[in-house]
Amino acid sequence: MSFLPYAVAAWLFVVGLYGIVTSRHLVHLAVCLTVVQSSTYLILLSTGYVRHGSAPIYADIPPVSTAVDPVVQALTLTDIVVESTITALLLALAVQAMKRFGSVDPSFLRQLRG
Amino acid sequence: MNDVFQAIAMVSMGIVGTAVVLARDPLRQVLILGVYGMTMIITFFALQAPDVALSAIVITTAGLPPMVLLALRKLREYRKEHDQ
Amino acid sequence: MSPRGRLLLFLPSAAALLFLLIDGLHQLPGFGHYPGPYGYVLNGVGVSQRHATNLVTAVNFDYRAFDTLGEEFILFTATTAVVLILRHMRGEREQPGAADTRRENASEALRGLALAFVAALIVLGGYVVVHGALTPGGGFQGGVVLAAGAFVVFLAGEVVAMKRVAPEKLLELGDAAGAAGFVLIGIGGLIFADVFLQNFLDLGKPGSLNSGGTIVLVSIAIGIEVAGAFLLVWTEFLDQAVLVRSGGDEGE
Numbered sequence: 001m002s003f004l005p006y007a008v009a010a011w012l013f014v015v016g017l018y019g020i021v022t023s024r025h026l027v028h029l030a031v032c033l034t035v036v037q038s039s040t041y042l043i044l045l046s047t048g049y050v051r052h053g054s055a056p057i058y059a060d061i062p063p064v065s066t067a068v069d070p071v072v073q074a075l076t077l078t079d080i081v082v083e084s085t086i087t088a089l090l091l092a093l094a095v096q097a098m099k100r101f102g103s104v105d106p107s108f109l110r111q112l113r114g
Numbered sequence: 115m116n117d118v119f120q121a122i123a124m125v126s127m128g129i130v131g132t133a134v135v136l137a138r139d140p141l142r143q144v145l146i147l148g149v150y151g152m153t154m155i156i157t158f159f160a161l162q163a164p165d166v167a168l169s170a171i172v173i174t175t176a177g178l179p180p181m182v183l184l185a186l187r188k189l190r191e192y193r194k195e196h197d198q
Numbered sequence: 199m200s201p202r203g204r205l206l207l208f209l210p211s212a213a214a215l216l217f218l219l220i221d222g223l224h225q226l227p228g229f230g231h232y233p234g235p236y237g238y239v240l241n242g243v244g245v246s247q248r249h250a251t252n253l254v255t256a257v258n259f260d261y262r263a264f265d266t267l268g269e270e271f272i273l274f275t276a277t278t279a280v281v282l283i284l285r286h287m288r289g290e291r292e293q294p295g296a297a298d299t300r301r302e303n304a305s306e307a308l309r310g311l312a313l314a315f316v317a318a319l320i321v322l323g324g325y326v327v328v329h330g331a332l333t334p335g336g337g338f339q340g341g342v343v344l345a346a347g348a349f350v351v352f353l354a355g356e357v358v359a360m361k362r363v364a365p366e367k368l369l370e371l372g373d374a375a376g377a378a379g380f381v382l383i384g385i386g387g388l389i390f391a392d393v394f395l396q397n398f399l400d401l402g403k404p405g406s407l408n409s410g411g412t413i414v415l416v417s418i419a420i421g422i423e424v425a426g427a428f429l430l431v432w433t434e435f436l437d438q439a440v441l442v443r444s445g446g447d448e449g450e
Contacts, residue, residue: 001117002228008128010219014212019135021208022201027140027186031147034178035131038154042127043223045161048237051230052116055162056241056253059333059405063245067253068162069237070244074257078269080169081338081424084177085276088431091185092283095438098192107201164334165254168326172339176346177428184435191439 005046012039026094026104030087037083041076048072116160123157144182148174249401250331250410258336259416263395267380270420274377277427284434312354319347327421331410337417341424348425349432357440361433369430376423383415 012035019032048069054061056070098104130150137143151174158167227233240253240261250256258266327340352360387396399411408414 001121002230003224004121005124005229006223006226007220008124010216010223011128012131013219014216015132015135017215018208018212022205024138025140027182027189028138028143031140031143031182032135034147035134035150038127038131038150041154041166042124042157045158045163045166046229047226048232049161049230050232050237053162053232055164056244057164057334058245058251058253063241067237067241069232069234070240070253070257071236071262073163073166073254074262075265076163076166077169077254077336078258078266078338080166080173081177081342082269082273082276084173084181085273085280085427085431087178088181088280088435089276089283091181091435092280095185095188095192096283098189102192102196104189165252165336165339168334168339172342172346176349177342180349180432181435184432184439187439188435 005042009039009042009046012036012042024105024107026097026106027091029106030090030094033090034083034087037079041079044072044076120157120160123153123160127153127157140182140186144179144186147182148179151175245404248397248410248413249404250413251404252331252333252335254334255330255336255417256410256413259330259413259420260397260410263384263416266416266420267384267395270377270380270423273424273427274373277373277430280431281434284438309354312350315350316347316354319343319350323347323421323425327417328407328414330417331413332405332407337420338424340417341421342428344421344425345428345432348429352436357436360436364429364433366430366433369426369433372422372426373430374426376419376421376426379419379422380416383412383419387412 016032016036016039019035020029023029023032048071050066050068053066053068056067056073094104097109101109103109127150130146130153134143134146134150137146151170154174155167155170158164158170240257244253244256245251248256248260250260323340323344323346325340326335326343327337330336330340348360348364351363384395387398388394390396391398397411397413399415401411402409
């Protein structure tokens with residue numbers, strides 16, 4: 001149990017990379033990149049977890065010291081919102097590629113030079 | 115009990131993530147991405163992170179699917195007139 | 199290189215990468231045994247120092263506000279790039295009457311429900327943005343909820359209705375104003391407290407709405423910016439998918 005989240009995160013990272021390398025459609029590639037990103041969120045949140053800790057919100061309980069780490073949660077929170085706009089940028093590039101070259105297959109796009 | 119819940123959430127995240135990659139058709143992949151977002155949200159709640167879970171809820175339901183679906187619509191229309 | 203060759207080259211290196219990752223992650227302290235001092239220190243002093251009860255937002259908008267400034271500008275740049283790429287493709291002709299024919303086969307249930315949700319989403323978005331320092335929430339989440347509230351107008355009616363509710367000039371103005379607002383609050387810290395992005399307003403009682411000083415102002419600025427950015431990206435994709443046609447063909 002003390003290694004499970006890291007193992008799942010490493011597996012998700014490699015599976016996402018496999019999806020990117022063997023992808024046949026640029027939109028499929030963008031969604032596989034989302035899977036890779038979410039594996040990093042899992043690693044970040046797992047490093048900050050305290051056993052039997054509570055959430056770092058003190059709206060109705062007095063401040064206790066056995067709460068989970070708020071710094072890694074702050075990093076992950078902004079990360080999720082910002083990287084969805086990066087995915088939007090990749091999708092816009094895919095639409096542009098379809099217009100210019102007539103195909104969204106990455107291996108076909110590789111053959112078109114100049 | 116909490117340990118079991120966390121273990122189930124993380125393992126389901128791994129399984130559904132593999133399914134997202136293995137689905138080759140982008141339209142089907144968007145649907146499985148919705149389920150993947152749900153497992154991600156449950157994992158974040160199990161790790162005592164309600165703020166992060168709120169951010170994940172908002173993005174996987176209203177942030178990402180409209181962009182992917184609209185891009186797919188535009189691609190399908192280009193392909194249709196490219197074939198004509 | 200053929201796809202089969204690429205796959206054969208990838209699989210051994212993927213196995214090596216997996217082995218390296220697991221070996222590296224093994225050397226972290228085990229899951230649940232958090233060693234570092236920062237978490238414990240922040241949980242101990244965070245509420246009394248900043249009078250904010252949501253420590254994650256306090257870290258985001260006060261302790262580490264400089265990092266959030268960088269992230270916000272990543273969002274701004276990515277949105278500008280999307281708008282640049284998709285508007286450059288506008289050299290195609292706009293299909294006349296495309297906006298009206300698009301929604302004829304939308305079900306009545308969807309339109310009614312979407313109409314009912316517009317006001318609820320905008321109120322919920324405003325609530326989540328303003329209560330950033332008190333409960334889970336803040337500018338990033340509330341901004342996307344606000345943008346969804348305006349996008350639902352498209353689901354309830356036509357593209358023209360959404361464009362009347364959220365015209366592009368207003369979205370661009372909101373996006374830029376949010377980004378600039380954050381920097382101006384930082385400069386206010388420079389003027390009034392000698393440090394860029396220092397919390398210079400009165401800190402109030404923890405648990406009340408005006409606690410946390412500049413945290414609420416920064417949250418509102420980021421909420422406006424995120425809402426403007428997401429609506430801009432959605433509007434660009436919507437225009438491409440629904441309104442613009444290339445060539446001379448008509449119909450679907």
